[in-house]
Amino acid sequence: MHRVFNFSSGPSALPLPVLEKAQKELCNYQQTGISVMEMSHRSSAYQEIMDETTSLLKELMEIPYNYQILFLPGGASLQFSMVPLNLLRKSKKADYIHTGSWSKKAIAEAKKYGEIRIAASSDEQQFREVPVLNKMVFDDEADYVHITVNNTIEGTCFHQIPHTGNVPLVADMSSNILSTYCDVSAFGIIYAGAQKNLGTAGVTIVLVREDLIGNAASDCPTMLDYQTHSKHRSLYNTPPSFSIYITKLVLEWLKEMGGVSAIESLNREKARLLYTFLDESKLFTSNVARNSRSLMNIPFTTDSDDLNQKFIEEAKAAGLVTLGGHRSVGGMRASIYNAMPLEGVQELVAFMSNFEMNNR
Amino acid sequence: MHRVFNFSSGPSALPLPVLEKAQKELCNYQQTGISVMEMSHRSSAYQEIMDETTSLLKELMEIPYNYQILFLPGGASLQFSMVPLNLLRKSKKADYIHTGSWSKKAIAEAKKYGEIRIAASSDEQQFREVPVLNKMVFDDEADYVHITVNNTIEGTCFHQIPHTGNVPLVADMSSNILSTYCDVSAFGIIYAGAQKNLGTAGVTIVLVREDLIGNAASDCPTMLDYQTHSKHRSLYNTPPSFSIYITKLVLEWLKEMGGVSAIESLNREKARLLYTFLDESKLFTSNVARNSRSLMNIPFTTDSDDLNQKFIEEAKAAGLVTLGGHRSVGGMRASIYNAMPLEGVQELVAFMSNFEMNNR
Known part of the structure; x- marks a missing residue:
């Protein structure tokens, strides 16, 4: 079987x-005689799958006892609505950190439901960096602060x-959850679409501190109320x-x-390799x-659109696929989840090194 | 490999x-070198999958040109909100036909957003039948009429x-879509969770007549607006x-x-077999x-809870699984999608015939 290296930003x-393993048990899960895809979600076999998933996540992320672990549909985009619908309950104000395409969508959605302040932004830096937040003062009255921890398109974190x-x-952690150590107790909510570090598309993991559940308005769609789930x-x-x-x-x-500490070391080593090369390259830049x-997510580029295109095509032919940059920014991007x-x-x-030698 | 007959009501x-086929191409889809699960949803390979799915559905259901075919998350339960949020735009009134557990949920959800009338109900018949609608007069001013065509729990249609x-x-057609001929043009919207007749859980198919798109209120969550999709x-x-x-x-x-006509014949034959047996049985009743x-969905029962339990267990041992009735009604249920x-x-x-001989 010919597998390739897939640098897709997600599904990835x-x-x-x-x-x-999925292939092996696809037609017959653990001697049940049926596929997981055919399993009643109320069956004990499926409940076991849910329980094990929950307990593994709890263990790997060291999730404190006062957090609920929810498996929801709709992706991070649905969380852009669910967060304000559930959390804008007292002052109806929230602070958002604006760091790129995804925070922009989160902000636009939240504005439908309350008074949303851009508390910090790197808009003027074309989102090539994230704002410094150490000494920031957030609005004490805000119902919450929202941050996009890793920016998939911009390549910032x-x-x-x-x-x-x-x-x-x-926190929207769609593209960095479980990649490095994270102190869950620092957050009220963490959400992440599964299709990057957690599995395949279709499910979104939401960790919610229990005191934030149960405050949705009465006209909140039942499926969008954290309490339902x-x-x-x-x-x-x-x-x-x-x-x-x-x-x-x-x-x-x-x-x-x-676990997380081992994968963090590996992730740092992978990123170090690529950034070191980029910093020394005379053709590619970050x-x-x-x-x-x-x-x-590591976007990079040459100074020519034609050369970028040539790179993407030759890389594909060499078994290094989906290296095209996001349609909004062009160039290349390697997602190395x-x-x-x-x-x-x-x-x-x-x-890349070879390509540089041949195309200087 | 030992497969069993699975009578689950869904996932089924x-x-x-x-x-x-899914198993065969799980690690490497059509020589792409990656799994469908790893495929960027913006890739041409994935776009082909979407296009083929759409065109097959169009062909099999003979869907007229003025309908959009949407693939949405959240199940029928999310449609219970999306329908009123998108359609209650003029009179903010709607007529619902009440035929059981699922219509009850649809009605409760719609009531959050408008004036909902129960236009017909079989509540007094304990939902053992559906109301006669031939000569019914619907409210001319209603923004829509909602019907649950097949009632998975009650076994009515x-x-x-x-x-x-x-x-x-x-129409909520979650449990009967594609089972018999359906004139799509008679409907404004048809929706169905995939996990019964259309595939596995995670996606809901929504057919929407185009004139019904684009009327959601400005504070409708973006993901719940048909126009977005x-x-x-x-x-x-x-x-x-x-x-x-x-x-x-x-x-x-x-x-x-x-296609549908062939599967309809088969479905009628399967149901005829089981109903004929039930009608003649002295132990089992419908x-x-x-x-x-x-x-x-064919619920049936004996007159004893113990005997029901024994039946479910012995059937399971014989490779006929998930025959337990819904927890709200007990007894047995065979879902034969x-x-x-x-x-x-x-x-x-x-x-069943053997069981009857041994337990009379």
Whole structure:
């Protein structure tokens, strides 16, 4: 079987052992005689899958007891609505940190429901860095502060999490969850679409501190109320059951790899390799400020659109696929999530190095 | 490999050829070197999957040109909110037909957003039949009429679709879509979770007549506005991509089986077999009125809870699984969707017949 290295920003590469296990039990899950895809979500076999997924996530992220772990549909985009609908309950004010395309969408959505302040922004820096938040003063009265920790399109990341005092911090971690250590207790809510570091598309993981549940307005759609899902342990209706099962396999794989600390070392090594090459290259450049560089999404470019195109095509032919940059920014982007092995980045760097020699 | 006959009401049995094809290409889809689960939803390979799924559905259901086919997250339960949020725009009134547990949820949700009238109900008949709608007069001013065509829990079904004149008819067809011929043009909206006749959980198919799109209020969550998904051809954000792919495989299988007319004959034969046995049985009874019997979900019972339990357990041991009735009604239920082969029903009837001989 000919597999390639897949640098897609999401849905993105899955660990091969995960795919192989899913493949093996696809028609008959653990002697049940049926596929996970055919399993009633009310069956004990499926409940076990949900329970194991929950407990693995709890263990790997060291999630404190006072957080609910929810498996929801609709992606981060639905969380852009669910967060304000559930949290804008007292002052109806919230502070948002604006760092790119995704925070922009989150802000636009929240503005439908309350008074939203852009508390910090790197708009003037074309989002090539994230704002410094150390000494920031947030609005004490805000119902929450929202941050996009890793910016998939811009290739930036907050390496320090701001202190927001008593105001709950809500974080979109779609593209960096489980990639490095994270102190969950610093957050009120963490949400992440599964299709980057957690599995495949269809399910979104939401960690919610329990005191933030139960405050939605009475006209909030039932499916958008965290309480609905918390009360029914993510089984209010049929969940995206196969996607949750894939998340279970990914978490099992991650645990076997040594958990978050082990994958963090590997991620740092992968990113170091690529950034070191970029910093020394005379052909390729990274536009992202050094202190804001993402470990997960690394955009780079040459000074010619034609050369970029040539690079993307030749890389593809060499088995290094989906290296095109986001349509809004062009150039190239390598997304090197947890599932990208070191060899993938080594091959990419070797290919880039060769390409540079041949195209200078 | 030991497969069993799975009578689950959903997620439910998938055709074995579908599972086998998914299994075969799980690690490497059509020589792309990656899994469908790893595929960028913006890639041409994935766009092809979406296009094929759409065109197969269009062909199999003979969907007129003025309908949009949307692939949405959240199940029918999210449609319970999306329908009123998008359609209650003029009089803010709607007529609902109340036929059981699911219509009850749809009604409760709609009441958050407008003046909802129960235009007909079989509540007094304990939902053992569906109301006669032939001569019904609907409210001319209503923004829409809502009907649950097949009632998964109660085992009832409308065999005739009411004429609602100029008022759009909205139908929950989660448990009967593609099981029998359906004149799509009689409906304003048809929605169905995939996990019964269309694939696996995670995606909901929504057919919307185009004139009903674009009327949501400005504070409608973006993800709950049909226009968002119509405009972006179900790619506003990352869709439940693997579930859509499974739907494609199911539709390919259905086409190969001879399409809707062929599967309708098979479904009628399967249901006839089971109902004929039930009508003649001295141990098992069906509580559903004859004129309202579902072809998909067939609840039945003995007069003893202990005997029911014994039946469910012995059937399971014999490879006939998930025959327990819904927790709200008890007894037994056989869900015999498109993917249940004739042999499955034949085996069930033979088993029931034997059980009756041994337990009279």
